[in-house]
Amino acid sequence: MSFSGPTPARRRPRRFAAIAAGLAAGALILSGCAQSQRGDAEGTGDASVNSTFIFAASSDPKSLDPAFASDGESFRVSRQIFEGLVGVEPGTADPAPLLAESWETSKDGLSYTFKLKDGVKFHDGTDFNAEAVCFNFDRWYNFKGLQQSESVAYYYGSLFRGFADTPDTAVYKSCDATSETEVTVNLAKPFAGFIAALSLPAFAMQSPSALQEFKADEIGGSEEAPVLSEYAQGHPVGTGPFKFDKWDVGQQIEVSAYGDYWGEQGQVQKVIFRVIDDPQARRQSLESGDIDGYDLVAPADTKALADAGFNIVNRDPFTILYLGINQKNEALAKPEVRQALAYAIDKDALVRQTLPEGTEVASQFIPPIVNGYNKDVTTYDYNPEKARELLKQAGYADGLTLEFNYPTGVSRPYMPTPEQVFTNLSAQLEDVGITIKAAPDKWSPDYLDRVQASAKHDIHLLGWTGDYNDTDNFVGVFFGHEKPEFGFDNPELFKALDEARQESVLEEQTPLYEQINEDIAKYVPAIPLAHPAPSLAFAPRVTSYPASPVNDEVYNMVKLSE
Numbered sequence: 001m002s003f004s005g006p007t008p009a010r011r012r013p014r015r016f017a018a019i020a021a022g023l024a025a026g027a028l029i030l031s032g033c034a035q036s037q038r039g040d041a042e043g044t045g046d047a048s049v050n051s052t053f054i055f056a057a058s059s060d061p062k063s064l065d066p067a068f069a070s071d072g073e074s075f076r077v078s079r080q081i082f083e084g085l086v087g088v089e090p091g092t093a094d095p096a097p098l099l100a101e102s103w104e105t106s107k108d109g110l111s112y113t114f115k116l117k118d119g120v121k122f123h124d125g126t127d128f129n130a131e132a133v134c135f136n137f138d139r140w141y142n143f144k145g146l147q148q149s150e151s152v153a154y155y156y157g158s159l160f161r162g163f164a165d166t167p168d169t170a171v172y173k174s175c176d177a178t179s180e181t182e183v184t185v186n187l188a189k190p191f192a193g194f195i196a197a198l199s200l201p202a203f204a205m206q207s208p209s210a211l212q213e214f215k216a217d218e219i220g221g222s223e224e225a226p227v228l229s230e231y232a233q234g235h236p237v238g239t240g241p242f243k244f245d246k247w248d249v250g251q252q253i254e255v256s257a258y259g260d261y262w263g264e265q266g267q268v269q270k271v272i273f274r275v276i277d278d279p280q281a282r283r284q285s286l287e288s289g290d291i292d293g294y295d296l297v298a299p300a301d302t303k304a305l306a307d308a309g310f311n312i313v314n315r316d317p318f319t320i321l322y323l324g325i326n327q328k329n330e331a332l333a334k335p336e337v338r339q340a341l342a343y344a345i346d347k348d349a350l351v352r353q354t355l356p357e358g359t360e361v362a363s364q365f366i367p368p369i370v371n372g373y374n375k376d377v378t379t380y381d382y383n384p385e386k387a388r389e390l391l392k393q394a395g396y397a398d399g400l401t402l403e404f405n406y407p408t409g410v411s412r413p414y415m416p417t418p419e420q421v422f423t424n425l426s427a428q429l430e431d432v433g434i435t436i437k438a439a440p441d442k443w444s445p446d447y448l449d450r451v452q453a454s455a456k457h458d459i460h461l462l463g464w465t466g467d468y469n470d471t472d473n474f475v476g477v478f479f480g481h482e483k484p485e486f487g488f489d490n491p492e493l494f495k496a497l498d499e500a501r502q503e504s505v506l507e508e509q510t511p512l513y514e515q516i517n518e519d520i521a522k523y524v525p526a527i528p529l530a531h532p533a534p535s536l537a538f539a540p541r542v543t544s545y546p547a548s549p550v551n552d553e554v555y556n557m558v559k560l561s562e
Contacts, residue, residue, distance in 0.1 A: 049562045050541075051269035053555055056276045056285060056294035058411045059444050060249055065216055065232035066201040067140060068147075070154035071448065072413065072465060072551060075201040076295075077273060079554050080255050081123075082204035082238030085114055085133065086195055088552040093318055093469035095196045099128065099205060099239065109190040109504050110173075116181040120262045122207035123243040130177035135208040137175045137185060139217070149223040150483065151453040155202035158477050159191075190502040192509065193470035199552070200467050210237035223453045225445060241556035242271060250275060257556070266556035277409040277443075279417065286310065286537055293538035293545070296411035299356040302535050311538040311545075314358060318549035319414040319534070320365055320474065321355075321463040323425065323527040328455045328487035331400055338524040340390035341459070342380035344432040345425065349382075351530050354420040358533035364517045366474040367466070367531050371506065372513020378521040387432040401435040405451055405460035410443035413534040413551070414463030421461060455484050465534075467550055471513045472501040479525060486525050493519060 061074035066082055069075065087098030100114040120128040140156045142164045147153055162170030173188040197203065216231035236244050241263065242255035253273040257265055274291060276282045282294040283301050306312045327333045347361045364377050391400060406422035415421055426436045441447040451460045467473050480497045482489050500512040538545060544559035
């Protein structure tokens with residue numbers, strides 16, 4: 001049994017998107033903890049419908065401040081509380097107006113003038129206006145020290161390339177509030193994906209008053225283990241359909257409908273994100289009625305749940321799972337070793353044995369629907385004999401030992417069962433003479449900090465769910481500059497990616513990215529494995545869910561029955 005999300009043909013902003021549904025009949029009898037936390041909230045307009053929606057998160061968010069977050073669980077919560085100037089067309093990865101009703105671009109591609117919605121309020125009662133927009137842009141630009149680190153301001157650093165103290169590399173230049181409802185953002189250099197990038201939760205509009213009152217920029221710790229600000233731990237304030245209520249770390253996060261929301265409130269009046277890190281426990285919670293739905297359904301569970309009357313929703317694949325390689329390791333700095341790893345992996349077996357139905361084997365770091373996909377790219381088809389020969393050429397005829405980092409206690413859209421993927425790949429690598437030392441870490445914060453901010457690792461599992469339909473959002477984010485995750489410095493590749501992201505004419509940009517994908521394939525900075533198709537599961541009472549390939553799912557659009 002399945003049902004659909006928004007129909008892409010109806011291209012309106014997401015708050016008013018028409019939701020198509022092939023509805024499943026029946027209702028789930030609610031019990032236990034779920035029943036006690038639900039109830040008919042005021043303003044639903046339908047007293048027969050339980051208006052509390054309980055969704056199982058696979059982990060705590062890394063931060064409630066989306067500017068200082070890069071993980072899916074943080075953004076899942078952020079999308080309920082915050083909105084950006086730009087949203088996403090329902091059911092697609094394409095940009096659409098949101099807090100900005102429209103925009104115009106200068107001929108040189110350096111100035112963008114936005115016409116803003118009038119009368120929008122932040123949850124603290126302050127006005128959303130052009131000055132608030134400039135405050136947010138200037139806040140990001142003026143991050144200093146630890147705030148600039150990849151483990152903190154990942155998206156701003158990756159996409160805008162520089163800050164106020166490094167203006168020579170910065171993409172952003174200035175912001176002018178020309179009236180209450182008109183603002184111009186000026187760039188120092190062209191960025192073809194600028195509008196699409198603004199749909200990211202990392203660039204959502206936040207209340208200037210709340211950011212200042214709760215000292216949002218006062219973070220501590222280190223790059224490997226940053227300490228959240230007071231704001232990021234309990235005072236996020238946006239313009240979205242839901243306002244923050246509380247966060248019981250390790251247990252759940254609660255948000256409730258914002259009464260003065262400018263858009264459509266919908267049926268859902270309260271959302272509880274319950275942290276359940278084990279996939280089997282999430283399934284059992286759905287079956288027992290303790291939750292209404294969960295993401296990242298294990299491949300083996302989808303058919304059984306559908307047969308039992310639960311609703312299964314599949315997102316279109318807009319993901320990449322890869323094996324990361326850190327070239328700070330002397331052996332991994334050798335191209336022959338990296339190629340040997342690629343030849344050692346049977347991607348078809350990996351997909352068949354560990355990943356969801358509908359998953360596609362990956363030959364490069366972008367899905368086939370993204371501009372610049374190179375159908376003739378160099379590939380490393382499964383060839384264990386070739387892998388052994390390359391290891392011998394590199395001086396490792398007697399074997400090679402590598403530490404293999406993988407996450408525990410989490411499921412990701414590109415990797416619903418990390419332990420299974422690790423076990424599968426480890427066996428394949430050991431088959432060609434590579435000794436694997438398992439290095440498991442809990443996802444948040446240990447794992448991400450270790451593989452993204454530390455040079456002290458060998459190989460690791462990670463992936464990406466595309467945030468918007470632009471090639472730079474994949475290959476640019478991964479390989480656009482030197483990063484601890486991969487440990488290499490390739491100025492030619494960095495330059496090529498920088499030039500491609502500035503080319504606004506699609507016909508001229510496409511061959512640039514096709515060549516870049518070929519260059520990446522030959523260089524092997526990491527190994528693309530698969531484009532998984534994530535699945536979600538819901539109780540029968542959830543009759544429509546706004547599934548999005550980029551996870552742009554806001555729960556005021558959820559439809560419920562009782």
